[in-house]
Amino acid sequence: MADTFNTPSLFVRGKMLGPERAPLQTTGVVGWLRRNLFGSVTDAILTAFGIIILALLVPPIVEWLFVNAVWLGNDRSVCATLGQGGIQPDEWSGACWAYVGAYFKQFMFGTYPIDLRWRPTLVGILFVALLTPLLIPRVPHKGWNALALFAVFPIVAAVLLLGGVFGLEHVETASWGGLMVTLIISFVGIGVSLPLGILLALGRRSQMPVIKMLCIAFIELIRGVPLITVLFMASVMLPLFLPAGWTVDKLLRALVGVSIFASAYMAEVIRGGLQAVPKGQYEGADSLGLSYWQKMRLVVMPQAIKLVIPGIVNTFIGMFKDTSLVSIISMYDLLGNVRKSFSDPTWASPVTPMTGLVFAGFVFWLFCFGMSRYSSFVERRLDTGHKR
C-alpha cells in the first residue's frame, strides 16, 4: 500500500508551480493606451508619427492665433512690425483680432446704414425664433411653423430689409453685404430650389417624353457646368434677355443664378428618394383612384422626402459654401467683404489678410459643421429600420 503512495503518479503534479505573470492590463489608462496607441510596432510608429505632426502644427498655430495675437488697437500700427511702420518687434507674426473687431459690424451687415442696422438684426432674431422650434422634433405644430417660416417670414423680412413702406426708409440692395447677404442668398436658394427641384425630379420621371427630355436637358446642363459660369450668365446675360430699359438688381441676379444651380442638384437628390419608394406605393395610390398630384402629395412625396433629408441638408451645405462665389461677380457677401477690407489703408498689414480669412473660414465652418451635425442627428432619428 505504502508503495503505491510513494510511486509518483503520471497525472498529478507533485510540486507547486510559481505564480503566472499577471495578464496584460486591459482596463484603465494603461490598458487604453496599449489597446489604442501601442498595440503593435507599426501602431507605435504611427502614434509617434501622429505626435510629430501635432508637435509641428499645433504650437505654431496656437501661438499665431492666440499667444502672439493682438486683441486691442485702433489702427494698423498694432499689427505691423517696426520695419513695416508699426510697434511690434521685427520677426513678429500673429493674428490681428483688433482688425476683425473694428470691422465686425461690416462683416455682418456690409454697408447697411448704421442707424438702420436694427432692421437686419430684428430679421435675424425672427429667423432664429422661427427656425429653432422647426428643428427640434418634439415641438408640435410643424405645419404652421413651416408656413410662418417659408411664407410669412420672407415677406416680413423683405419689408424690413428693403423698407420703402410703412414709413421705413428705403435701403438699396447695393449697400447690403456681409454675412447678411450670405444668409439671404442661402435662404432664398433653398426656398426656391426645393419646390423647383421637386418639380424637376417629377418631370424627369414623367411619362410625357417632351417634359422628360426638357427636365433631363436642364438638369444635366446645369450640373455639367461650374457655378461661376451660371453666375456669369445671370449677371451678364440676364440684362440682355430682358427688354431694353429693364434693369435687374445685382442681388436678384445672384439669387437667380444660385437658385437655378441649386435646383438642378436638388432635383437629383429628390429623384433618388422617388426611386427608393417601392412601386407598390405608386400602384396602391393608383388603385385608390387618386389623381397624379394627389398621389404625389399624399403618398409618394412624404416617403421620398423623408428618405432624402440628409441629402437635402448636404445639398444645402454645398449651396451655403457656394454662396461665397457671388463675391466674384462683385456682390459683397461675407468673404467679399473680408476681401474688400484688405485694401483699407487704416488696417493693411501683412497679417490682416490671413486674420480676415481665418475669421471668415471660422464663421463658414461653424454654420456648415452645425448643419452637418444636425443632418446626422436626423439621419439617426429616421434610421429606425436597420438597427441591430
Next chain:
Amino acid sequence: MAMMQDKLAHSRAPAASPLYDPKVRGVFYQVLTIIGLVAFFYVIYSNTVDNLRRANISSGFGFLQGRAGFDLGQSLIEYSSDHSYLRALEVGFINTLLVAFVGIVLATVIGLIIGIGRLSSNWLIAKLCTVYVEIFRNIPPLLVIFFWYVGVINVLPQVRASIELPLDVFLNNRGVFFPKPIFGEGFLFVVLAFVVAVVLSVMHMRWVSARQMATGKRFPVLPVVLALVIILPLIAFVLEGRPLSFDVPTAGKFNLTGGGTIGPEFMSLLLALSFYTASFIAEIVRAGIRGVAHGQSEAAHALGVRPGLTTRLIVLPQALRIIIPPLTSQYLNLIKNSSLAVAIGYADLVAVGGTILNQTGHSIEIVAIWMVVYVTISLLTSLFMNWFNAKMALVER
C-alpha cells in the same frame, strides 16, 4: 342576382369623354409646354437681338480671330499677347485640364490615406484624420484657395533670398523654379521603348495569370515588369546618344532666368482643390470599406487567406463598387471647382474667357463656349468612370 351581374358584365362601359383620357391629356400638356417654351425663347431672342443692336455688338464667333492683347501667367503652348483670342482660350483650356488632372491624382492619394486613416485602430491617427475631414469639408473651397494663396505668398521668401532645394530647384514667392527638360530628336524612341515595355508587361501579367489558372504555379511579376519598364527605355536612351538636356534656372540680379516655373497661383489652386476634395474622397473611401460586410473578411480568414491578401483580393474589389459612383461625382466637382481659378488670376478657361468677355462684350458666345467645354469634359469623365464602374460591377450569374 346572378342575372344582374351578368347584365353588368355585358353592358359596355360608358365611353369616357376624351377630356379624361390620360393619353390625350398628356399630348395636350406637352403641346402646351412646347408652345410656352417657343414663345419664351422667341421673346428672349428678340430682346437679345434688340439689345445687341443697341449696344452695337456683332454676334457670331468671328471675333475669336482678333488679337488678344493680354498676357497670360502660365501657358504650356506658345502664347503671347499677339496671338488670337482663340489661342488664348486654348491656353486656358489646357491650364484647366492640367490643374484638374493633377488635382484629381493628388486628391485621390490624400483622400485614400485620410480615409483609411480614419478607420485605423490607432486612436491618434483616426482622430487626426477626422479633424482633417471636418475642417476641410466645412469651409468653402474659394476661401481655401485664398488661404493658400495668401499663405504661400506670405511664407515664401523674396526672389533674392530663394530657398535652394537639391537638383537646382528654387523656391520663392514667385513660385517654384525647376530645371526644364529639353527633349532632343531621338527622345521619341525612348518614349516608344517605354510604350513597348508597358505593352510587354501587360502581356506578361496575362500570361502569368493564365499559367496560374492552368497549373497553379505562380511566376514572379513585379521584378519582370520593373526590369522591362526601366531597362528598355534606358537602352533606347543610351543608344540614341542621351537626347535629353536641362535648362537650369540661374539667379540673376532681380529674377531667376531660364528653367521652368510653377506659379503661386497654380500651386495654391492645386493645393486648395486637392485638400478640399480629398476630405470628401476620404469619407467616400471610409464608407466604401465599411460597407463591405464583415463576414467577407471573416470568411477569407477562415479559408486561411493572409490579411494583406484579404484586403487586396476580398475587401478592396467589393469596396470599389461602392466607392466609384460617388467618387465620379467628386472628380466632376473638382473639375468644375477649378473654375475658381478666376478669383486668384490663374489663367484657366473661365479666367481667360472672363477677360475676353470684358474686352469684347461677346457674352453669349463666351458663355456658350464655357458650357460646351465643361459639359463635354463632364460627360467624358462620367463616361470613363461608368466604363470603369461597369468593369468593376458585380457580375451576377
